[in-house]
């Protein structure tokens with residue numbers, strides 16, 4: 239009987255290992271978040287460590303499993319609860335364990351993978367990279383358009399396209415990644431560790447969103463105001479269960495018509511955001527403290543790979559407010575999509591239908607990487623139109639005065655350049671040729687390589703995790719089971735896992 243259990247456990251456990259998101263978050267509380275987020279603060283400290291923490295998916299996972307779901311506790315107390323929890327997250331976890339297909343361009347990767355030989359290099363087939371652009375003819379009449387060399391956008395593009403992607407990446411690593419605007423304070427963030435998703439991603443006091451009518455006015459969210467009377471954004475972290483009510487209070491208070499979610503709930507087997515909205519599949523209505531949020535309608539995709547739900551937000555005793563919840567699940571964390579087109583289409587669509595004067599809320603997991611890249615499109619265009627000498631690095635520095643740690647990696651930094659080139663191409667301001675075409679192609683090759691590398695690492699991490707859980711936990715559980723007389727209850731529970 240006992241040996242039968244020992245034989246059965248690895249199977250059960252590997253099934254659990256494949257479904258880890260539920261467990262991860264609990265550990266994040268005890269691990270990352272308990273650290274004093276502000277100790278040893280200095281210019282750049284956080285840019286770097288955040289990068290490492292969020293980025294080292296597999297490394298981190300391994301640690302957490304060892305310490306968290308570790309050993310006897312899986313069967314004794316953790317087992318049952320975790321299983322229930324995992325189930326509720328099943329759909330998310332499943333999709334995240336199949337990450338490769340979801341990145342950027344599903345067709346691209348599967349084609350590459352199924353190709354009979356490696357000779358079919360993706361870059362030799364431009365239509366694979368930019369299905370909507372390269373395969374179509376360039377913007378209407380672009381061949382005949384004479385570039386207007388007085389247009390700041392043209393001057394900017396001609397100068398920038400001459401830069402080499404590698405140099406831009408180096409510039410990011412050297413002068414921007416660690417850049418911290420002078421004179422910022424982080425008191426509120428420091429005093430509310432429990433409301434911060436990551437201990438090393440901080441929120442500056444000056445631009446933070448202050449909640450009204452709440453006992454605690456803090457939420458990890460910053461206003462980012464595009465200059466010259468441009469769009470106002472709120473950049474925020476992926477909500478935590480303890481901040482759901484704060485989050486919806488903020489949406490209602492700021493009357494943000496759009497809530498743009500640039501991540502999945504679970505990515506690379508890690509909880510990146512908690513489900514703060516009603517899910518059509520389960521419940522159409524959820525209550526978060528004194529606020530009820532209902533799903534009214536699911537609308538057609540506004541852009542490739544994006545979903546669009548209409549939600550009604552109703553605080554007790556107040557009139558409801560309708561919000562568009564838009565999710566873009568396929569933007570790889572720390573990196574950026576190969577093809578800028580879906581993101582640009584979403585950007586243009588949001589800008590088009592967002593009511594004038596209404597703030598747009600954007601979040602991902604930490605609310606600084608993908609989020610700031612999205613906001614950076616708007617910001618950069620305005621700055622370039624003002625001053626043709628604008629470097630994207632200048633743009634990031636400006637944004638960082640409002641949202642510290644904006645843009646997390648050189649790939650995101652490059653991607654922002656690409657978004658602007660692509661927008662100018664669409665507007666017929668520049669053409670996809672010469673240096674501009676080369677620049678875009680170089681980016682795509684680089685981004686693709688990075689995504690593949692990350693995929694591989696994630697895969698390796700998952701395999702290691704599984705093996706690890708199987709070996710360590712089995713050994714431990716078996717030894718526990720063999721001393722059954724003192725722990726009969728734990729055995730019974732184990733069987734039920």
Ligand SMILES: *[C@@H]1O[C@H](CO)[C@@H](O)[C@H](O)[C@H]1NC(C)=O
Pocket residue numbers: 301302304305
């Ligand atoms: C487990 O946690 C303890 C303390 O929380 C830490 O010292 C130790 O390094 C961790 N072990 C692993 C493998 O992460």
Ligand SMILES: *[C@@H]1O[C@H](CO)[C@@H](O)[C@H](O)[C@H]1NC(C)=O
Pocket residue numbers: 305308309310311315
């Ligand atoms: C397992 O759980 C028990 C009781 O909840 C606790 O005392 C013990 O420290 C836990 N062990 C580990 C390794 O987490």
Ligand SMILES: *[C@@H]1O[C@H](CO)[C@@H](O)[C@H](O)[C@H]1NC(C)=O
Pocket residue numbers: 335336339
């Ligand atoms: C991954 O996704 C593809 C396509 O959606 C599907 O055919 C395949 O079975 C999935 N693989 C796993 C391991 O889930």
Ligand SMILES: *[C@@H]1O[C@H](CO)[C@@H](O)[C@H](O)[C@H]1NC(C)=O
Pocket residue numbers: 625626627628629632
């Ligand atoms: C334009 O941008 C460049 C580069 O950042 C800067 O040196 C210059 O002072 C700016 N010009 C104006 C008029 O702001």
Ligand SMILES: *[C@@H]1O[C@H](CO)[C@@H](O)[C@H](O)[C@H]1NC(C)=O
Pocket residue numbers: 726727730
């Ligand atoms: C364990 O299960 C057996 C058989 O189902 C039962 O007789 C026994 O009372 C259970 N032990 C505990 C502690 O629940």
